[in-house]
Amino acid sequence: MPKTIEVLKGSCVTIPCSFDVDDQYNGPVVFDSSNPQHKQKGQLIGDLTKKDCTTTLNDMQPQNNKVHNFRLECDNNLKYYFNGVKISVKDDPPRPTLTPPTLKVKEGTSVSLNCSAPAPCLSLPPNLTWSPGLGEGQETLQENQDKTKVKISVLNFKASHLHHRQEISCTAVYRKQDGSTEFTQRTTVSVSPSGPVQEDTNVTLTCSANANPAVKNYTWYRADGGQETFMGTGRVLNIKASRERGPFFCKAENELGSIHGASTIIPYCPLYVSVILPVFIATIVVFLVLVCALLFVIR
Structure with missing residues (x-):
C-alpha cells in the first residue's frame, strides 16, 4: 500500500488496498461503503472475499489533504485496520x-x-x-x-x-x-518593476506559458484566504501596489485544458515611509532651537 498519493483537485483517487485480519481500530469515518448518505462519495471496487479493499474516492478537494485509514467491520466483533495513506490534493497535475x-x-x-x-x-x-x-x-x-x-x-x-x-x-x-481538463506545462509570472515599490505605484504582471498548442486565454486571480478573486484577463495585468499585495497568479488555457501559474507577492513600501525622514529632521531642528534658546536665557 502506498504511503502517499498525489491527486488532481476535482478528480478521483483509487487507493490500492489489501488486508489480513488484525487488531481493532476506532476513529472518525471518512467513507463508509454501507452508508450512501456519507459526506465523502466513493466506491469500494475491490473484492472483500479475496481480501481486496481497493477503494475509489471522488471529487477530491483541499480539505481531503489528510491521512486516510481503512477499516473492515463484520457482523461479529471482527474489525481490521492498517497504516493509513496520505492523500495530497494538488491544483496542478504532475509532470510526465x-x-x-x-x-x-x-x-x-x-x-x-x-x-x-x-x-x-x-x-x-x-x-x-x-x-x-x-x-x-x-x-x-x-x-x-x-x-x-x-x-x-x-x-x-x-x-x-x-x-x-x-x-x-x-x-x-x-x-x-x-468534464474539465488540466494539462502539464510550465507557467511563470513576472513583476515589473522588480523589487519593493511604493504604495499606489503602477505595477505590471506578465504571465508566460510554455504551451503547445499555444495559449488562447489568460485569466488573473488574487488569492484571498481560501477564495480566488477575479482580477482580469489577458497576458498582462496592470494594477496599483497596495496593502492587498497578493499573492497573484494567472491561469493559462488552451484547447487541451488549463493550468495555474506560480503565485507572486508584490513587495511594497507604505506611503508614510517616505515622510519619516523629513519629520525626524524637523524634530531635531526644533530640539536644537529650544536648546539654544534655553542657553541664551541662562546667560
Whole structure:
C-alpha cells in the first residue's frame, strides 16, 4: 500500500488496498461503503472475499489533504485496520517523465522514447501526447510496486537528419470529474518593476506559458484566504501596489485544458515611509532651537 498519493483537485483517487485480519481500530469515518448518505462519495471496487479493499474516492478537494485509514467491520466483533495513506490534493497535475532525457543516435537507427505519468484515478487516466508528431505512441497502464498505476506511452521511430537537435516533448492531459481538463506545462509570472515599490505605484504582471498548442486565454486571480478573486484577463495585468499585495497568479488555457501559474507577492513600501525622514529632521531642528534658546536665557 502506498504511503502517499498525489491527486488532481476535482478528480478521483483509487487507493490500492489489501488486508489480513488484525487488531481493532476506532476513529472518525471518512467513507463508509454501507452508508450512501456519507459526506465523502466513493466506491469500494475491490473484492472483500479475496481480501481486496481497493477503494475509489471522488471529487477530491483541499480539505481531503489528510491521512486516510481503512477499516473492515463484520457482523461479529471482527474489525481490521492498517497504516493509513496520505492523500495530497494538488491544483496542478504532475509532470510526465520522459526517458531518456537526451539521446545520441545515428541516422537510420531505431529510437524508442518512454513517457510516463501517474494515474491516481483509474477511471480517468491521463492522455499522453507527443510533440512533434513522429508517430503514434503505444500506451499501457502499468502497476508500480506499491500497487498504484502509471500510464506509459512508448514512441518508436527511425532517426534521420531532420531530427538533429530536435526537441521532443510529452504532454499529460488529466480530466476532472466535472468534464474539465488540466494539462502539464510550465507557467511563470513576472513583476515589473522588480523589487519593493511604493504604495499606489503602477505595477505590471506578465504571465508566460510554455504551451503547445499555444495559449488562447489568460485569466488573473488574487488569492484571498481560501477564495480566488477575479482580477482580469489577458497576458498582462496592470494594477496599483497596495496593502492587498497578493499573492497573484494567472491561469493559462488552451484547447487541451488549463493550468495555474506560480503565485507572486508584490513587495511594497507604505506611503508614510517616505515622510519619516523629513519629520525626524524637523524634530531635531526644533530640539536644537529650544536648546539654544534655553542657553541664551541662562546667560
